Structures are given as structure tokens and as C-alpha cells.
Amino acid sequence: MSGKIRLLILGLTSCLFIGCAVNPITGQEELMFISEKQDLEIGQKYAPEIEKQLGGKIDDESLQNYIDSVGQRIARISHRPNWEFHFTAVEHKMVNAFALPGGHIFVTKGMLKKLTTEAQLAALLAHEIFHITARHSSAAFSRQMGLSFVLFGLSAAGAKIPQDASRAAGIALQLIGLKYSRVQEKQADVAGLDYMVAAGYNPHGAVELHQMLQEQDKVRPVEFLSSHPSPKNRIISLNARIQTRYDSPEGLRIGKNAYRTTVLDRLPSIVDPASDGLDHLTN
Numbered sequence: 171m172s173g174k175i176r177l178l179i180l181g182l183t184s185c186l187f188i189g190c191a192v193n194p195i196t197g198q199e200e201l202m203f204i205s206e207k208q209d210l211e212i213g214q215k216y217a218p219e220i221e222k223q224l225g226g227k228i229d230d231e232s233l234q235n236y237i238d239s240v241g242q243r244i245a246r247i248s249h250r251p252n253w254e255f256h257f258t259a260v261e262h263k264m265v266n267a268f269a270l271p272g273g274h275i276f277v278t279k280g281m282l283k284k285l286t287t288e289a290q291l292a293a294l295l296a297h298e299i300f301h302i303t304a305r306h307s308s309a310a311f312s313r314q315m316g317l318s319f320v321l322f323g324l325s326a327a328g329a330k331i332p333q334d335a336s337r338a339a340g341i342a343l344q345l346i347g348l349k350y351s352r353v354q355e356k357q358a359d360v361a362g363l364d365y366m367v368a369a370g371y372n373p374h375g376a377v378e379l380h381q382m383l384q385e386q387d388k389v390r391p392v393e394f395l396s397s398h399p400s401p402k403n404r405i406i407s408l409n410a411r412i413q414t415r416y417d418s419p420e421g422l423r424i425g426k427n428a429y430r431t432t433v434l435d436r437l438p439s440i441v442d443p444a445s446d447g448l449d450h451l452t453n
């Protein structure tokens with residue numbers, strides 16, 4: 171039997187016995203080792219640990235409600251409008267954002283300080299929301315944790331998810347470092363742009379977000395870009411899509427004043443993003 175045929179059979183049987191997920195963009199079935207129910211279990215189990223690793227929740231209810239309201243507006247028009255999403259601003263100084271299986275999205279204080287409009291925040295959250303709705307996060311988790319962990323470490327009821335604190339912390343770090351493929355990043359850029367416009371946001375916020383990240387990256391490597399392969403034409407692709415699909419964004423929300431008063435004016439200044447001693451997060 172040739173290697174290709176063997177792989178095909180393995181793929182088909184794996185699909186039958188383990189499961190497939192339909193990519194909402196391509197409509198194609200993709201091999202998926204964890205169920206949507208297990209997504210929720212992973213999120214519920216590790217979100218508190220990840221929040222802790224990222225310096226804890228920013229203690230500002232108005233700011234949290236604002237981030238959540240922007241995220242929920244986008245989540246409701248996403249491919250999974252009925253899924254429960256949670257948006258949390260965390261204290262960490264690095265410039266980054268994370269999406270966990272099960273609908274948990276974290277954005278760091280370092281990132282929030284670098285944004286200047288609500289539309290830029292919407293672009294960031296829309297990109298992360300798509301990683302969840304397309305189950306990129308679930309696929310990356312199963313790939314990084316290994317098939318054996320996923321099959322035998324997670325029970326259907328989640329009862330075997332490791333309970334000891336150090337193991338949970340290790341897994342939380344793996345979740346923070348989830349890596350996506352270039353194709354998945356491109357899909358998240360495209361779908362994120364469509365999501366934010368559908369939610370009423372000016373798409374130029376997405377271009378501004380990526381311009382900021384690239385500028386930051388020249389000064390100091392930006393973790394968001396290290397976990398998100400950044401082809402040079404990413405901004406060009408976004409601009410091209412805006413020109414062909416959204417060439418009249420007048421009237422769509424930018425939200426500069428709202429972002430300044432609800433986020434920037436409420437966040438104390440950050441001394442030095444490099445001095446936080448959490449280099450492992452960039453791996």
C-alpha cells in the first residue's frame with residue numbers, strides 16, 4: 171500500500187472515529203481531535219489559570235464591560251452567534267491577545283495601551299473570534315498537546331483533566347502559546363475584516379492595527395506577531411479587500427473618543443514591557 175493511500179485511509183478512519191469539524195470559510199471538513207463539548211471544558215478549566223499567568227484581570231469594571239460589549243457585538247454576527255464568548259482585559263505588559271477553545275479571549279494591557287480606537291480593538295477581537303469560530307484554537311491545542319493527551323487525558327465529562335496545580339499551569343502556558351498556520355492567519359484576517367464591518371466598524375481599523383504591530387515589532391519583537399506569522403503583504407491584502415468590498419466605509423464606527431475615555435484614560439502608564447520577566451510566554 172502506498173504511503174499516500176495509507177495516509178488517506180488513516181485520515182478517513184480518524185475522521186470516522188475521532189471526528190471532523192467543518193471550516194466555516196471553506197466548508198471543508200477538517201480532522202478534529204476534540205469535540206465542541208471538550209472545547210468548553212478546556213476553556214472552563216484553564217481560563218482562570220491563564221488569567222492568573224497573564225497578571226490577573228484588570229480591576230476596572232467599566233473598562234471590562236466596554237471590551238466585552240465590543241467583543242459580544244462581533245460574536246453575535248459571527249459564524250457561531252449562539253456560542254458563549256468571554257472577553258477579559260489582563261494586566262500583562264506585553265503586546266498580545268489570545269483565543270482559547272471554548273470562547274475565552276484575553277487582551278493584554280500592553281496591547282490596549284497601543285490601540286487608539288474602538289475600531290482597532292474590534293479588528294483585534296474579530297481576528298481572535300474567528301480563531302475560535304473556525305476552531306483553529308481547538309486544532310492547535312490538540313496538535314500541540316498531542317493526540318494521546320487529547321484522547322486519554324480528556325474524558326467526555328472532563329473528569330480526567332489534570333487537577334494538580336503545576337500540571338494545570340504548564341497546560342495553561344501551552345494554551346497561551348498556541349500557534350496557528352499561515353493559512354489560518356490569513357483566514358482570520360479576511361473573516362475578521364468581514365466580521366468587524368458586519369458589526370458596524372470601519373475596516374481601516376484592521377489596517378491601523380497591523381501597522382501599529384509592525385511598527386512595534388521594529389522596536390521590540392511583538393509577541394502577537396511571533397505567534398502569528400506575518401507575511402509582508404498582510405497589510406496589502408487587507409487594503410485590497412477593503413477597496414474591493416468596503417470602499418465606502420463612511421458612517422461606520424471608529425470610536426476614537428470612546429476608546430480614549432473608556433480605556434486609555436483609565437489605564438496607568440506602563441514602565442517597560444521588557445522588564446516583566448515572563449520571557450517564556452514568547453516561546
Ligand SMILES: [Zn+2]
Pocket residue numbers: 297301350355358398
Ligand atoms: Zn491570529
